[in-house]
Amino acid sequence: MNKETFKSILQPEMGSNNVPTTDDAARILADAYDYANIANTCTFFGSMVASGDKATLKDLIKTGFDLNRATGGDEGYILIATGFCLYWVKSTFTQLPPMPPTTLPLAGTTVLFPGNPKDLEKEIKLAFSQGDFNLFVDSLYAALVGHQTTIAGTYNGLVPSVPSPIAVTLPWLGLLSVPPPSGSGLSGSAAIEDELKSKAGEKLEDLKKLVEDAVKKGKEGNTKEAITGTLNDVIGKVGELGKSVATNSTTEPTFTTPPIETLGQNNFSG
Secondary structure, X not given: OOHHHHHHHHHHHHOOOOOOOHHHHHHHHHHHHHHHXXXXXXXXXXXXXXXXXXXXXHHHHHHHHHHHHHHOOOOOHHHHHHHHHHXXXXXXXXXXXXXXXXXXXXXXXXXXXXXXXXXXXXXXXXXXXXXXXXXXXXXXXXXXXHHHOOOEEEEEEEEOOOOOOEEEEEEEEOEEEOOOOOOOOOOOHHHHHHHHHHHHOHHHHHHHHHHHXXXXXXXXXXXXXXXXXXXXXXXXXXXXXXHHHHHHHOOOOOOOOOOOOOOOOOOOOX
């Protein structure tokens, strides 16, 4: 997710507190998120984001802002967080490069677990409590990039085999920014791999082992049904892994912030 793109789209109107309606605010924020991710966010093996569900994201952001405005509270943030999750449900990715050990794509990259909106809600609420635009952007960007590391899915492609290639579906965990965010310490594929391992721990290694076993069975001439069964076990655990990582990835902030200034309640004229 490109921070410069994200900030440059928000700056002209949100940076000057010149957003007439909640619909305008939702449109600006959804546009900024969409443009900042397309061709700037990828899986650890390099499959790039091609599109996301911007329309659903905008609708839920607007509904969240309207709810905050109507109640004078912060109940709308869970809707906004859900919008950022649902953006990924219908997302599309480039099919190349393929995920090793596949060499050719079939269905390619698919998102199965779009993240946990309850955890993201806390961070979005914190971002909107910032009284300064730059602090707001920094906080919101960090929340959204952190959320993307918990997204999980599969890659469907072909693994070389004799007498014919084997179609496999492999799990992946985490979306990364290209280039990595400043200060993240991620500068190459090995560092990205380490980052993913640190979030998923031994569970990611367990999934990789299942994939390797399935491919090995194919090379040893086992039945297609046995291979498919093993891979189905892998896919079934991807969602559990994503939920586990999401649950452990966000902690309550320990520092004091200004009172929540809810969009729609204080920042819009109509």
